[in-house]
Amino acid sequence: xxxxxxxxxxxxxxxxxxxxxxxxxxxxxxxxxxxxxxxxxxxxxxxxxxxxxxxxxxxxxxxxxxxxxxxxxxxxxxxxxxxxxxxxxxxxxx
Numbered sequence: 165x166x167x168x169x170x171x172x173x174x175x176x177x178x179x180x181x182x183x184x185x186x187x188x189x190x191x192x193x194x195x196x197x198x199x200x201x202x203x204x205x206x207x208x209x210x211x212x213x214x215x216x217x218x219x220x221x222x223x224x225x226x227x228x229x230x231x232x233x234x235x236x237x238x239x240x241x242x243x244x245x246x247x248x249x250x251x252x253x254x255x256x257x258x
Contacts, residue, residue: 172224176215179228183212183235186254190238190247201246208237 187208194201211234218227241247242255249255 176219176228179231180215182254183231186238189254190241193247193249195248197246201241204237204241208234
C-alpha cells in the first residue's frame with residue numbers, strides 16, 4: 165500500500181506543478197474575451213485549491229482528479245483561443 169501512496173504522491177506533485185505553471189502562463193497571456201478567459205482560469209485555480217485540500221486530507225485519488233480537472237479548464241481557454249500560447253507542452257494548442 166505504501167508503494168501505491170508514494171506513486172500517487174509523485175504523480176500528484178508532477179501534475180500539480182505542471183498545472184500551476186500553465187495557470188501562471190495563461191494569466192499572463194490572455195489575448196481576447198478577458199472576462200471569459202478569467203472565468204475559465206478562476207475555475208482552474210479553484211480546482212487546484214481543491215486538489216491541495218483533498219491531498220491534505222488523504223483523499224489522494226480525488227486530489228489527482230481535481231488537478232486533472234483544473235488543467236482541463238486551462239486547456240479549454242487555450243483551445244478557445246482566449247490565451248495565446250506557443251508550442252508549449254503545458255497546453256493543448258488551438
